[in-house]
Amino acid sequence: MERIPVIEIFGPTIQGEGMVIGQKTMFVRTAGCDYRCRWCDSSFTWDGSAKHEIKQMTAEAIWQQMKQLGGDRFNHVTISGGNPALLKGLRALISLLKEHNMRIGLETQGSVWQDWFYDIDDLTISPKPPSSNMETNFATLDTMMERLTAHRGHVSLKVVVFDDEDFVYAQHVHERYPTVPFYVQVGNDDIHEADDVALRLKLLQKLEWLVDKVVQSKEMNNVRVLPQLHTLLWGNRRGV
Numbered sequence: 001m002e003r004i005p006v007i008e009i010f011g012p013t014i015q016g017e018g019m020v021i022g023q024k025t026m027f028v029r030t031a032g033c034d035y036r037c038r039w040c041d042s043s044f045t046w047d048g049s050a051k052h053e054i055k056q057m058t059a060e061a062i063w064q065q066m067k068q069l070g071g072d073r074f075n076h077v078t079i080s081g082g083n084p085a086l087l088k089g090l091r092a093l094i095s096l097l098k099e100h101n102m103r104i105g106l107e108t109q110g111s112v113w114q115d116w117f118y119d120i121d122d123l124t125i126s127p128k129p130p131s132s133n134m135e136t137n138f139a140t141l142d143t144m145m146e147r148l149t150a151h152r153g154h155v156s157l158k159v160v161v162f163d164d165e166d167f168v169y170a171q172h173v174h175e176r177y178p179t180v181p182f183y184v185q186v187g188n189d190d191i192h193e194a195d196d197v198a199l200r201l202k203l204l205q206k207l208e209w210l211v212d213k214v215v216q217s218k219e220m221n222n223v224r225v226l227p228q229l230h231t232l233l234w235g236n237r238r239g240v
């Protein structure tokens with residue numbers, strides 16, 4: 001059976017971001033990313049710092065670990081990374097989770113397509129704004145969004161915003177795919193801050209700034225503004 005590189009499995013917790021924010025869920029985080037975002041809050045998945053934590057796991061072993069952690073206290077699983085879309089072999093896990101009547105969410109940046117995207121219930125595509133130092137390939141993204149919107153699945157776009165330039169980028173993405181539910185998310189500039197109270201205050205100020213930007217923009221009448229709820233609650237800790 002094909003193995004999946006897993007760096008952490010945690011939960012049950014709540015989905016802290018995007019289209020199903022608040023949903024109780026288990027998380028599976030895969031290792032490896034084709035991007036290197038300047039502000040990545042999960043850089044341990046790709047920078048080698050947690051290399052020793054990567055386990056090559058079968059779908060069944062992943063499921064067993066989730067059951068061990070969560071028992072019967074979950075029916076939703078979120079797959080994140082790194083970029084889980086690099087892994088063709090995730091199909092086996094997705095099939096197994098379906099057999100167990102799990103609802104499945106997945107987080108990816110929209111750089112790589114997989115046919116198993118069609119089987120994800122809550123799919124978040126999160127293209128990266130200029131502050132990340134990454135370049136969006138809009139030809140790839142156009143094809144992806146065309147396929148996904150022709151299909152009945154539950155898909156959304158989520159752009160993290162750190163500054164005015166990112167906001168312009170977010171507007172552009174929303175205008176390009178106007179029928180896709182669109183979320184802007186507060187960027188966390190202080191991913192190494194250990195003082196939760198100070199972090200919360202800063203993030204709430206940034207949320208207020210972002211809400212104001214949306215309120216002032218006639219291009220952003222149909223978007224939703226969200227914080228990272230898990231960061232407000234638990235700071236920069238891993239595994240929550």
Ligand SMILES: C[S@@+](CC[C@H](N)C(=O)[O-])C[C@H]1O[C@@H](n2cnc3c(N)ncnc32)[C@H](O)[C@@H]1O
Nearest residue numbers: 039040041042081082083107108109126187188
């Ligand atoms: C860690 S990524 C993993 C999945 C995939 N690579 C992606 O970027 O969509 C999950 C989500 O966290 C967001 N994210 C990463 N670092 C962040 C930060 N410092 N502040 C706010 N959101 C962040 C990403 O934009 C993405 O939407």
Ligand SMILES: Nc1nc2[nH]cc(C(=O)O)c2c(=O)[nH]1
Nearest residue numbers: 014015016017080107230240
């Ligand atoms: N609670 C919680 N919600 C999340 N939503 C997206 C996350 C991610 O890192 O992909 C994440 C995470 O790490 N924790």
Ligand code: SF4
Nearest residue numbers: 033035036037040082
């Ligand atoms: S695409 Fe996602 S995991 Fe990869 S570097 Fe960017 S935020 Fe991090």
Ligand SMILES: [Mg+2]
Nearest residue numbers: 041042080228
């Ligand atoms: Mg995260």
